[in-house]
Amino acid sequence: MRTQIAAPENFEAEVVIKAVDVTLEGFLESKKNVAEQSGMGHLLKLFAEFLADGKRIRPVLTVLGWQAAGGYEDSDSVVRVAAALEMFHAFALIHDDIMDESDIRRGRPTLHRALAEEEGPDRSEHFGVSAALLLGDLAFTWSDELLHTADLTPRQFRAVLPLVTEMRSEVMFGQYLDLRATGELTDDVDATMTVNRYKTAKYTVERPLHIGAALAGAGPEVMDAYSAYAIPLGEAFQLRDDLLGVYGDVGDTGKSRLDDLRAGKNTTLVALALRACDAARAARLRALIGDPNLEEAGAAEVRDVFAATGAREAVEHMIDDRYRQALQALDAAPFAAGATTALKHLARTATRRNS
Amino acid sequence: MRTQIAAPENFEAEVVIKAVDVTLEGFLESKKNVAEQSGMGHLLKLFAEFLADGKRIRPVLTVLGWQAAGGYEDSDSVVRVAAALEMFHAFALIHDDIMDESDIRRGRPTLHRALAEEEGPDRSEHFGVSAALLLGDLAFTWSDELLHTADLTPRQFRAVLPLVTEMRSEVMFGQYLDLRATGELTDDVDATMTVNRYKTAKYTVERPLHIGAALAGAGPEVMDAYSAYAIPLGEAFQLRDDLLGVYGDVGDTGKSRLDDLRAGKNTTLVALALRACDAARAARLRALIGDPNLEEAGAAEVRDVFAATGAREAVEHMIDDRYRQALQALDAAPFAAGATTALKHLARTATRRNS
Numbered sequence: 001m002r003t004q005i006a007a008p009e010n011f012e013a014e015v016v017i018k019a020v021d022v023t024l025e026g027f028l029e030s031k032k033n034v035a036e037q038s039g040m041g042h043l044l045k046l047f048a049e050f051l052a053d054g055k056r057i058r059p060v061l062t063v064l065g066w067q068a069a070g071g072y073e074d075s076d077s078v079v080r081v082a083a084a085l086e087m088f089h090a091f092a093l094i095h096d097d098i099m100d101e102s103d104i105r106r107g108r109p110t111l112h113r114a115l116a117e118e119e120g121p122d123r124s125e126h127f128g129v130s131a132a133l134l135l136g137d138l139a140f141t142w143s144d145e146l147l148h149t150a151d152l153t154p155r156q157f158r159a160v161l162p163l164v165t166e167m168r169s170e171v172m173f174g175q176y177l178d179l180r181a182t183g184e185l186t187d188d189v190d191a192t193m194t195v196n197r198y199k200t201a202k203y204t205v206e207r208p209l210h211i212g213a214a215l216a217g218a219g220p221e222v223m224d225a226y227s228a229y230a231i232p233l234g235e236a237f238q239l240r241d242d243l244l245g246v247y248g249d250v251g252d253t254g255k256s257r258l259d260d261l262r263a264g265k266n267t268t269l270v271a272l273a274l275r276a277c278d279a280a281r282a283a284r285l286r287a288l289i290g291d292p293n294l295e296e297a298g299a300a301e302v303r304d305v306f307a308a309t310g311a312r313e314a315v316e317h318m319i320d321d322r323y324r325q326a327l328q329a330l331d332a333a334p335f336a337a338g339a340t341t342a343l344k345h346l347a348r349t350a351t352r353r354n355s
Numbered sequence: 356m357r358t359q360i361a362a363p364e365n366f367e368a369e370v371v372i373k374a375v376d377v378t379l380e381g382f383l384e385s386k387k388n389v390a391e392q393s394g395m396g397h398l399l400k401l402f403a404e405f406l407a408d409g410k411r412i413r414p415v416l417t418v419l420g421w422q423a424a425g426g427y428e429d430s431d432s433v434v435r436v437a438a439a440l441e442m443f444h445a446f447a448l449i450h451d452d453i454m455d456e457s458d459i460r461r462g463r464p465t466l467h468r469a470l471a472e473e474e475g476p477d478r479s480e481h482f483g484v485s486a487a488l489l490l491g492d493l494a495f496t497w498s499d500e501l502l503h504t505a506d507l508t509p510r511q512f513r514a515v516l517p518l519v520t521e522m523r524s525e526v527m528f529g530q531y532l533d534l535r536a537t538g539e540l541t542d543d544v545d546a547t548m549t550v551n552r553y554k555t556a557k558y559t560v561e562r563p564l565h566i567g568a569a570l571a572g573a574g575p576e577v578m579d580a581y582s583a584y585a586i587p588l589g590e591a592f593q594l595r596d597d598l599l600g601v602y603g604d605v606g607d608t609g610k611s612r613l614d615d616l617r618a619g620k621n622t623t624l625v626a627l628a629l630r631a632c633d634a635a636r637a638a639r640l641r642a643l644i645g646d647p648n649l650e651e652a653g654a655a656e657v658r659d660v661f662a663a664t665g666a667r668e669a670v671e672h673m674i675d676d677r678y679r680q681a682l683q684a685l686d687a688a689p690f691a692a693g694a695t696t697a698l699k700h701l702a703r704t705a706t707r708r709n710s
Contacts, residue, residue: 038528038553039535095492099485130454130534133488134527137450140495141523148516154509161503168496172489173393179485180394198393 011067011342013060016082019075020059023083024051027146046114047135051090053106053254057350058085058208064346065212068339069222077150078215081160084146085167085208087139092171094136098129099179100263107254111135152215159214167207174198181266183290187274187282192266193235200241201234205350221334228329229343236322236351239315242267244354246303247312252355261299264290268318273311281305323351366422366697368415371437374430375414378438379406382501401469402490406445408461408609412705413440413563419701420567423694424577432505433570436515439501440522440563442494447526449491453484454534455618462609466490507570514569522562529553536621538645542629542637547621548590555596556589560705576689583684584698591677591706594670597622599709601658602667607710616654619645623673628666636660678706 028048035044059082066078096102097110104110109117115135116128152160177195186192209226244253245260246269260267270289274282285305288298306312326347330340383403390399414437421433451457452465459465464472470490471483507515532550541547564581599608600615601624615622625644629637640660643653661667681702685695 034524034528038532040528040531043531095488099488101481126456127534131531133450133454134531134534137495138524138527140492141520141527144499144523145520148520154512157512165496165500165503168499169389169493172493172496173389173395176395176398176486176489177393179482179489 011064011338013056013346016060016063016079017056019079020056020083020086021052023079023146024086027083027087027142031142042118043115043131043135046111046118047090047139049108050094050106050111051086053108054086054089056086057204058089059083060346061205061208062212062215064339064342065209065226066216067212068209068335068343069213069216069218070336071212071216074151077152077156078212080146080150081152081211081215082208084143084150085211087143087146088168091136091139091143092175094132094139096175098132098136099175100182100259102255102259102263104250104256104259105254107250155217156215159217160211163207163211163214167203167211170198170207171203174200174203178266183264185264185266185270185274185286185289187271189268189271189275192268192271195266196235196238196268197231200238201231203234204237205234206230225329225333225335229326229333229347232322232325232329233347233350236319236326239268239319239322240351240353242269243312243315246299246306248354254355258294258296258299261289261302262292262294269306269311269315272314273306273309276309276311277305281309319351323347366419366693368411368701371415371418371434372411374434375411375438375441376407378434378501379441382438382442382497386497397473398470398486398490401466401473402445402494404463405449405461405466406441408463409441409444411441412559413444414438415701416560416563417567417570419694419697420564420581421571422567423564423690423698424568424571424573425691426567426571429506432507432511433567435501435505436507436566436570437563439498439505440566442498442501443523446491446494446498447530449487449494451530453487453491454530455537455614457610457614457618459605459611459614460609462605510572511570514572515566518562518566518569522558522566525553525562526558529555529558533621538619540619540621540625540629540641540644542626544623544626544630547623547626550621551590551593551623552586555593556586558589559592560589561585580684580688580690584681584688584702587677587680587684588702588705591674591681594623594674594677595706595708597624598667598670601654601661603709609710613649613651613654616644616657617647617649624661624666624670627669628661628664631664631666632660636664674706678702 025048028044028051031044032041035041062082062085063075063078071078093105094111097105098112102110103113108114110132112128112132114128115131116125119127147164174195178199181191181195206227209230210223213222213226242260245255245265245267246257248255248257250256270285274285277285285302288294288302291298327344330343333340335343383399383406386399387396390396417437417440418430418433426433448460449466452460453467457465458468463469467483467487469483470486471480474482502519529550533554536546536550561582564585565578568577568581597615600610600620600622601612603610603612605611625640629640632640640657643649643657646653682699685698688695690698
């Protein structure tokens with residue numbers, strides 16, 4: 001199948017999403033036989049549903065990064081690399097949910113919960129975790145397979161592989177920083193922004209753009225221009241995510257708005273509130289955030305402190321500042337006008353979204 | 356550094372092991388700075404110790420597979436690919452230990468236990484599992500990085516990558532079969548041998564030989580000859596492992612000989628015993644195997660049943676048969692005489708080992 005990706009001035013995310021969906025569905029279809037032989041047919045079905053629900057942010061950025069850097073030929077290869085990033089993200093989310101002990105993702109039970117439940121009461125929770133762990137590992141392997149079979153030229157391969165390695169290492173280092181911080185609340189706002197940078201800004205925005213650009217043969221000037229746009233935008237994206245984790249509607253986000261609080265996520269929002277609190281209120285926040293049994297009443301109390309300390313408003317300001325920085329970076333960037341318009345639009349939706 | 360790998364008639368596993376060790380140490384050294392920046396310096400140290408303890412079976416087979424298929428130039432690239440397989444194996448073991456809830460590996464606490472303990476009592480067991488899960492994911496990423504930086508020709512790359520993907524997928528499918536079987540004992544000997552084939556015969560023996568051969572540009576005839584040797588040998592290797600899991604000395608194996616029994620590992624040994632038992636004894640075996648609190652007295656009782664049913668002896672016979680098949684396959688193989696000698700020697704040590 002050859003994909004028709006329009007020129008950058010007519011960039012439509014929907015077209016990319018559709019092409020990536022088709023690629024991923026075809027790939028999973030090719031795994032059906034061997035999965036059924038290993039009694040994994042059911043797992044593959046669950047995984048396909050999980051994968052179908054993704055927002056495809058990274059693939060869209062990959063294709064846009066390729067186009068804005070002048071790419072126009074052989075879009076099938078680019079779409080397949082983009083699909084590899086989405087597959088890698090599925091791996092990352094599955095393992096993330098195990099580490100966070102999350103119950104809900106994308107409006108459904110997380111994979112480790114679903115796998116434990118469907119096996120019936122004779123199977124322990126540990127079975128669900130083990131099967132999900134393994135399914136995540138398979139997704140990692142499949143992400144590599146998609147990449148290796150993207151029919152890249154040796155030159156594209158050499159340009160892309162180091163960036164893929166960087167992207168993977170960065171998100172794992174970020175995850176580890178996050179893991180250590182979780183449950184140990186701090187008012188160190190900078191520390192929370194470091195996690196944000198590794199876990200989100202680089203992983204979700206900068207590296208997909210870089211990978212797309214590398215496929216188009218872009219040089220260091222273009223790469224730097226992407227970084228100048230991507231880092232503030234990615235930070236803003238994560239800050240929005242932090243707010244949605246506490247204020248979002250489960251119908252929009254697909255995640256319970258108690259999960260982050262129960263898990264004791266050490267977000268920038270929390271650090272700002274702790275910094276602005278008196279000792280009594282800080283102690284109360286520390287008691288509520290990280291309590292695995294926190295209910296809506298406790299969450300409402302936390303939200304009151306976020307409002308009273310101005311933490312919520314401060315995060316909104318941080319998002320605005322970064323949104324503006326990203327737009328400014330585009331003004332100076334060596335991209336085609338059409339691509340700049342698409343990147344501006346994307347910056348807006350990434351920071352103003354409610355899901 | 357250039358490695359001097361002797362011609363196949365003088366093949367010495369020790370030389371390969373040393374070269375792989377140097378490659379892995381250098382690689383981890385290059386990760387030190389970024390790991391310390393993320394507060395992972397301590398994890399990296401633990402991981403380096405873990406990695407240093409490996410037996411390097413897969414790297415030795417990779418280099419031997421390359422030599423026996425006529426490879427002789429640019430052994431540095433081959434050693435780096437071999438090191439990538441060892442790194443991948445570290446990933447597989449770390450995740451395996453999480454799934455099996457094992458306490459000891461290679462004579463030390465498993466990584467998830469060590470990580471939980473060293474963090475002190477305020478950190479839960481879950482922290483140890485999460486950090487180990489992440490460290491395993493990093494090892495997977497690093498295995499790719501070693502492979503991508505092995506300076507392979509485009510032709511070698513194209514030949515090796517599909518085999519690496521196959522190897523990874525096979526071990527994961529095997530792991531899943533094993534996971535499903537664990538705790539649900541069966542007398543289906545064939546089912547246990549299917550797990551054996553995926554988890555060990557293909558992963559540990561066949562694919563490393565194939566990958567080495569692919570680096571030397573080998574054709575299908577050579578690949579088939581390796582399979583004919585590798586599958587029976589790999590099966591025998593796993594059967595030996597099953598025996599060592601129950602009869603081995605922790606001083607030799609580095610593993611408690613209660614772990615497999617406590618975890619309810621559904622080995623061929625267990626299936627043979629269940630098949631030969633009367634109902635009362637079978638019920639007793641099912642009560643003992645899989646009991647997480649099993650002590651040495653219970654294990655001794657299990658061993659008595661393995662002896663009385665002839666299951667232990669039957670496994671020894673299966674090992675012998677497969678050892679002979681592997682040797683016969685070598686007689687018909689198109690390898691240099693020196694390489695055949697080395698492969699024969701390897702077959703002997705893999706099936707007669709006590710660790």
